[in-house]
Amino acid sequence: xxxxxxxxxxxxxxxxxxxxxxxxxxxxxxxxxxxxxxxxxxxxxxxxxxxxxxxxxxxxxxxxxxxxxxxxxxxxxxxxxxxxxxxxxxxxxxxxxxxxxxxxxxxxxxxxxxxxxxxxxxxxxxxxxxxxxxxxxxxxxxxxxxxxxxxxxxxxxxxxxxxxxxxxxxxxxxxxxxxxxxxxxxxxxxxxxxxxxxxxxxxxxxxxxxxxxxxxxxxxxxxxxxxxxxxxxxxxxxxxxxxxxxxxxxxxxxxxxxxxxxxxxxxxxxxxxxxxxxxxxxxxxxxxxxxxxxxxxxxxxxxxxxxxxxxxxxxxxxxxxxxxxxxxxxxxxxxxxxxxxxxxxxxxxxxxxxxxxxxxxxxxxxxxxxxxxxxxxxxxxxxxxxxxxxxxxxxxxxxxxxxxxxxxxxxxxxxxxxxxxxxxxxxxxxxxxxxxxxxxxxxxxxxxxxxxxxxxxxxxxxxxxxxxxxxxxxxxxxxxxxxxxxxxxxxxxxxxxxxxxxxxxxxxxxxxxxxxxxxxxxxxxxxxxxxxxxxxxxxxxxx
Numbered sequence: 001x002x003x004x005x006x007x008x009x010x011x012x013x014x015x016x017x018x019x020x021x022x023x024x025x026x027x028x029x030x031x032x033x034x035x036x037x038x039x040x041x042x043x044x045x046x047x048x049x050x051x052x053x054x055x056x057x058x059x060x061x062x063x064x065x066x067x068x069x070x071x072x073x074x075x076x077x078x079x080x081x082x083x084x085x086x087x088x089x090x091x092x093x094x095x096x097x098x099x100x101x102x103x104x105x106x107x108x109x110x111x112x113x114x115x116x117x118x119x120x121x122x123x124x125x126x127x128x129x130x131x132x133x134x135x136x137x138x139x140x141x142x143x144x145x146x147x148x149x150x151x152x153x154x155x156x157x158x159x160x161x162x163x164x165x166x167x168x169x170x171x172x173x174x175x176x177x178x179x180x181x182x183x184x185x186x187x188x189x190x191x192x193x194x195x196x197x198x199x200x201x202x203x204x205x206x207x208x209x210x211x212x213x214x215x216x217x218x219x220x221x222x223x224x225x226x227x228x229x230x231x232x233x234x235x236x237x238x239x240x241x242x243x244x245x246x247x248x249x250x251x252x253x254x255x256x257x258x259x260x261x262x263x264x265x266x267x268x269x270x271x272x273x274x275x276x277x278x279x280x281x282x283x284x285x286x287x288x289x290x291x292x293x294x295x296x297x298x299x300x301x302x303x304x305x306x307x308x309x310x311x312x313x314x315x316x317x318x319x320x321x322x323x324x325x326x327x328x329x330x331x332x333x334x335x336x337x338x339x340x341x342x343x344x345x346x347x348x349x350x351x352x353x354x355x356x357x358x359x360x361x362x363x364x365x366x367x368x369x370x371x372x373x374x375x376x377x378x379x380x381x382x383x384x385x386x387x388x389x390x391x392x393x394x395x396x397x398x399x400x401x402x403x404x405x406x407x408x409x410x411x412x413x414x415x416x417x418x419x420x421x422x423x424x425x426x427x428x429x430x431x432x433x434x435x436x437x438x439x440x441x442x443x444x445x446x447x448x449x450x451x452x453x454x455x456x457x458x459x460x461x462x463x464x465x466x467x468x469x470x471x472x473x474x475x476x477x478x479x480x481x482x483x484x485x486x487x488x489x490x491x492x493x494x495x496x497x498x499x500x501x502x503x504x505x506x507x508x509x510x511x512x513x514x515x516x517x518x519x520x521x522x523x524x525x526x527x528x529x530x531x532x533x534x535x536x537x538x539x540x541x542x543x
Contacts, residue, residue, distance in 0.1 A: 001093065002543050008037075008360040009090030010098050012368050013083045015356050017102035020155060020387065021110055023537070024137070025119050025375045026352040026436065028388045029158075030077035033370030034235040034242075035086060036222055036420040038429050040363040045233040045422050047222040047242075050082025051413045052215060053288075054393050055206035058410045064400060067393035067408060069126060071205035073378035074389035075414070077187075077196075079370060080162075081217040084184045088177055090364060095166040095183055099159045106156035106386070109149035113537060117146045123376060132381040133388070155386030162186055188212045192385060199383035207389070214411075222422075225250055225300055228453055231424040234445075237294050240286040241419025244442030247278040249449060250305035251312070262455050263491055265498025266314075268468055271450070272504065273312040275443055275470045276483055277321050281308075283476040284323040284337050287405035288413045295333035298326040317503035320472065320481045338403045352376075353418060353436030357518050359429075359528050365520070367420030369434040369441070373397065392416070396438070399477050406477075417441040421449065431459065433519025435533070439476075440469040444515035452521065459521035459531035460540075466490040467514045488513055 001011040012035070019027035035048040052075045066072040087098065120127065121143045128134045134141070136152050144150055165186040169179035186192060189212070197209035222233040225246040232249060234242030251274035260267040285294055298304055304324065311321065326333035353371035371390065378391040397414040399406040406415050419442055420434035431452055435444045444467055451462035466488040472481040485506035487496060499506040516536040522528050530540035 001098065002360065004093060004097060006093045006097070007091050007362070008358045008364045008366045009086040010093040011358045011360070012356065012366045013086055013091065014098045014101060015358075016079070016083060016368065016370055017099055017159070018105060019354055021102060021105040021150070021152065022113065023116065023354055024388065025116065025123075026354045026372055027370060028372050028377060028390065029080045029083070030382070030387050031079040031370055031372045031377065031390045032075075032392055032416060033079060033082060033368060034239055034416065034418045034420060035082065035366055035368045036233055036235060036422045036432070036434075037090065038363075038365040038422050038424075038432065039090070040365075040429070043427060045222055045424065047220045047235050048082055048085055048217060049220055049235070049238060050078040050085070050217040051238050051416055052076030052078035052390065052392055053211065053411050053413045054408055055208060055211050056214075056410045057206040057208060058393075058408065060408050060410070064395060067398065068374065068391060068395065069379045070129070071200060071203045071378070071380055073391040073393060074200065074205055074207045074380055074382070075392035076207065076211045076215050077389065078215065078217060080187050081184060081215060084180050085217050085219070086366065088180055090366060094170070094176065095180060096163045099163055103156050103159050106152045106159065109151040111147040112144050112150045114146035115537060117144055117148070119375060120144060126379050127376065130380050132383065133376075133379055136381055136386065137376075152386050154384050158192065158385050158387060161191070188215060195383045195385055205380075223296060223300060227253055227449065229425070230430060230453055232449065233422045233424070234419045236296065237286050237289050238413045238415055239417065239419050240282045240415050241417040241442040241445070243282050243286060243296070243299055244275075244278055244417070245419055245421055245445050245449065246300055247282070247305070248274045248442065248446040250300065250302060251277055251309045252450070254306060254309040255314070257450070257454055262451065263466065263495055265495045265502065268485070268487075268491075268495065268499060269317065269502050269504070270312070270314065271447065272468070272470050272485055273318065274309070275446070276318075277308050277311065279470070279472075279476045280321040280479075281324050285326070285334070285405065286415055288415070291409065291412045292405040293334045295326040295330055298329040298333050301329050304329050315502055320479065320483055322479065337405060353438065353441070355420065355434035355436055355516065355518055357420075357432050357434060357520050357530070359432070359520055359522070363429060365422065365429055365432050367422060367432045367434045367519075369418035369420045369436065371416065371418060371436070396475070400475070401477055404477055419445060421445050423449070423452070428524070429522045431519065431521045433459070433517050435515040435517040436536075437515035439471070440514050443469050444517060448517055448519070459519050459529050463517045463519065463531045463533050466511075469514050486514070
């Protein structure tokens with residue numbers, strides 16, 4: 001896209017479109033996501049929210065397993081409207097240019113990566129439940145072999161139909177913006193919305209044309225904090241991850257870590273305790289702000305961080321903390337929620353997401369983290385569209401507890417953890433990065449932020465450094481949850497033993513197992529260095 005004269009928005013959308021083919025378990029035009037954007041000409045950092053809402057026809061009393069997989073798990077597609085907004089405000093090229101690589105791969109095929117073939121094999125039993133899905137991902141009724149050419153003719157036709165709407169307007173003398181909006185209208189109010197409505201009515205799902213017609217991606221102010229003098233920006237609710245990154249940074253900022261070595265038990269302990277204290281409050285308060293009041297300002301305040309960090313013992317792991325009453329910091333904040341009343345019926349399914357970072361020749365920067373929810377989303381290719389629907393209502397993105405603010409509700413947007421990050425210093429871009437990883441997203445970004453700021457690592461070094469994650473049993477919604485640490489096995493045995501000695505339940509996972517950060521680090525001399533994570537398929541490239 002850059003070689004064709006495109007800008008950051010063109011490159012980001014073209015990449016997301018191609019990911020529909022080459023990383024189909026985590027990416028879709030009908031997925032969800034967030035972008036954090038540095039608009040250099042205006043000196044502004046802004047957030048784009050494109051998470052879809054639960055269908056208006058939803059029955060919240062349904063068996064929660066219905067929200068995980070199948071026709072009742074599908075939520076409103078948010079991604080395409082997000083793509084259109086990125087192209088309108090931060091692109092130069094036509095939709096025809098931007099979609100051309102994806103259309104080519106969809107029609108003529110691409111050699112499926114061995115890792116994707118393994119995922120399809122793992123998910124085979126579920127993928128074959130819906131004929132429209134099996135037709136795409138189990139061609140001939142079989143799991144595709146690694147490097148087998150995989151096609152998706154219906155998806156090619158869908159992308160072409162959107163391009164045709166754009167080109168029709170351009171041929172009639174319309175401008176680029178009007179043409180892009182015509183493609184959006186075709187998707188959300190035209191034949192594609194009609195096909196989704198027809199399909200989900202025929203199979204007993206809840207999604208309707210009215211859900212698509214009511215949808216709009218939303219530009220918003222990002223959440224923001226300062227960390228040791230650097231300005232850190234990330235995504236607001238309906239993401240919990242942006243709050244998590246900023247709140248964790250605020251909590252650990254109260255401690256002098258200059259004498260703590262990277263990879264030491266003492267450093268990981270402080271980070272883990274900050275994660276626990278932030279999550280206890282985030283899971284109690286974060287939800288769709290159109291349906292509930294989220295005390296964002298109080299949660300990001302340094303006064304709260306001072307009091308909350310004082311609860312952290314530098315040498316002893318504490319139980320999962322109680323929820324804060326934010327009325328202490330903001331009299332208008334909502335009262336603390338009631339405690340959860342029941343144990344969930346099931347744990348959240350693994351979640352699958354992807355993230356990319358783009359910097360164009362002008363310095364405009366887009367970090368996008370986009371998702372289908374769980375692997376292959378709802379598992380349903382909608383009718384003849386060729387694309388998968390996301391399962392945004394799955395356990396984890398929604399709470400299993402009816403008294404929680406994030407319990408599933410018609411029209412409410414479930415909470416994602418996606419939280420692309422932009423870091424500024426002296427009014428200049430300093431770093432930008434994002435990651436997939438479900439529950440670990442904000443945790444991974446927090447650790448990379450500290451590696452960059454506190455230890456001066458380069459972007460590739462910070463990405464490759466070993467990471468850990470805090471897990472909760474049964475989940476972070478539940479007061480009193482039992483927390484355990486998962487350490488990538490590149491951490492030393494001394495670190496593991498030290499954490500256990502401080503009272504943590506801690507064990508090793510694989511050496512490169514947590515997250516997949518893609519990012520950039522920008523320097524005062526104008527150099528921009530990119531980094532890519534070896535934990536998944538990823539690369540860094542420049543032109």
